[in-house]
Amino acid sequence: MRVDLDGEVLTADDLSADILEFMRLFTRGNHDWFLDPEEVERVADYFRKHAPTLARAYAEFATKASVVSQAWSVTDRPIVSVSRATIEDDLHDLRQPAVLIVEDAVSDRCFLQGIARVFDGDDIAEAVEEHRLELLHGGGHDRACAQAPATRGRFKRTPRVALFLDSDRLSPGETTKCHKLAGQLEPLGIAVHVLELREAENYVPNEVLRGALRPRDASQLLDQLTQLTPEQRGHFDMKHGFPKLKEGAPRIPPGHQNLYDGVPDRVIDKLRTGFGTRLTELLENEAASGKLATRHFEDLGKKVVEELRAILTMLRKII
Known part of the structure; x- marks a missing residue:
């Protein structure tokens, strides 16, 4: 501060x-x-x-x-x-550390440290490492939001508390439970950022995804992923893929509405395998090694870079 x-x-x-x-x-x-x-x-x-x-x-x-x-x-x-x-x-x-409440202190820490290294946020990465910014594990969006009022109560005059959530959106612009929970906390003076895309993993660039699986498997999956538009990619389950097709079940989950209309069946079927659960960890590693730059994030959507910088700005205001 x-x-x-x-x-x-x-x-x-x-x-x-x-x-x-x-x-x-x-x-x-x-x-x-x-x-x-x-x-x-x-x-x-x-x-x-x-x-x-x-x-x-x-x-x-x-x-x-x-x-x-x-x-x-x-x-x-x-x-x-x-x-x-x-x-x-x-x-x-x-004299207290600022507090960022997250859904998962391990994966979200990797994500934040990764984008900090890419987007001129070394000051924020250092604040985390030096415990001037505490990441409080929420254990999911419900529990994260439930902890926020008590965490706000640690501070008497200047509430140095923020909340960071996935949106869980299955289609662009959808209002989810995460948005409603966040809206209840903002009047308490808690800074809140709900991701525009589905989850933190949707912000992991292709450069990182190449190392998520065995080279041949990653290459084949990326070939299909690049057939999607930025909006389709932004709401795809990057970790687990589309659910396995069952008899009588819809081709894709109905919550996606018509987002994937027109995508060939062969692409959808090959994307029923995701890239795994270590994506934010890989993001942090690649960023720390200096292999990632702003340009790697620009293809994810017009406003992705702007949003990632906005997250860092929010954190600077409480640190």
Whole structure:
């Protein structure tokens, strides 16, 4: 978070212990100090009085913070304004890690770390690794949403909580239970992102899918997958494929409506095998090795890259 310590706080002798705790948070990189250049000298005087052994180092840090502050965009990350009246609650909130509630802490962590590495989100990947962003395992969308109010209750003034869900959509634009659950939580001040496509696995590019199966099997399955439009691919069960065809059962699940009308039977039948359950793990590995770039995601849909960047922006606002 970006933190603004107002002038009243920086002149209060009885708040020196709290101010020094904020300085530890700043110098460790937990949060960023928003400081007006005109306040630098007053800050230096404050530390000469209350922390003489650290005064020089803190004054230099304040100067650097003031320079960086001038380049920030307020819309990218909000600023927490700390006053005498709020300082105790603000410290309570900011000394804790931010929390992202996910359906599965293993697969969703891999997905988020993967896209962070590709889309200039090293700061977010580091926040996860350094436990400044906690991923809370929900165990499915119902349980994830059920945990959200109590998690929100950890924070007194600034709710640093977000929720990340698959949409479970079987057709474009469908309103699912996930959307309805998310809508109930947003009024609590919880940031929510429900994926536009069906699941996180639908955002795994073909470059990664090539390594999901034995080379020949992956190549044959990819040949069929590329016959689908981006909308069809975006709502296909990437992990398990289409259900095995049974006598009297529909060719594809009815929840897809008419999304796959016109797709040849041979393509549908070969796609009854999916790519397995390790796709987000493979995504993270390929991203960490530097093999993935923005262009690998562009073919997944016009707004996919924009959406993935929006997820990272949401996380920056709570970290």
